[in-house]
Amino acid sequence: MAYQDTQVTQRHESALSTNKVLRNTYALLAMTLLFSALTAGAAVVMGVQQMNILVFLIGAYGLMFLVHKTANSAMGLLSTFAFTGFMGFTLGPILSAYLTLPNGSALIMTALGMTGATFIGLSAVSLITKKDFGFLANFLTAGAIVLILAMVAGIFLQIPALSLAVSAGFVLFSSAAILYQTSEIVHRAGETNYILATITLYVSIYNLFISLLSILGIMSND
DSSP states (O other), X not given: OHHXXXXXXXXXXXXXXXXHHHHHHHHHHHHHHHHHXXXXXXXXXXXXXXXXXXXXHHHHXXXXXXXXXXXXXXXXXXXXXXXXXXXXXXXXXXXXXXXTSTTHHHHHHHHHHHHHHHHHHHHHHXXXXXXXXXXXXXXXXXXXXXXXXXXXXXXXXXXXXXXXXXHHHHHHHHHHHHHHHHHHHHHTSSOOOHHHHHHHHHHHHHHHXXXXXXXXXXXXXX
């Protein structure tokens, strides 16, 4: 009887801990997305030009490294906002380019709506069904390698069909990452740090939005 009571208590504490991580993750994710929107808007208003790829990579991966190093301290929150603010700022020139198109605003809003609907739908699937999507780990590893190679090839080949394929690949990859990360929190199989969980979901949403916007742009008559 005492053993059963202990098991019930442990399950209850585990559920409370999981719910806490989920609440903190979604709260921080909402704030970082809003902050990114503000920095992106600032970049558009300032007329910021597209950032050099080397500067972007150093900034993005440098700040990402900083987030991981400080994730277990109060500095982790500052690092998170620094990273997401930077990513939002780099989004500004891309939005500016689309806004020059006759239907640019519609493309941006459509991509934004599709991104939001996809994230909510995938999160609901993971949370409601409570299915363990841990099996996607190998797919994500292989997918990351394939996408990196495809992006490098795209830089040199400049083939529109390849760009479309890469964007579609990122949509699938980001969708799988959202399912995987949410499942990791629910099943406590991996991520219990809400800052790291937030960053993973943020990057997935960022890539999903960029990829959907790219696909809509390529398919647009303009």
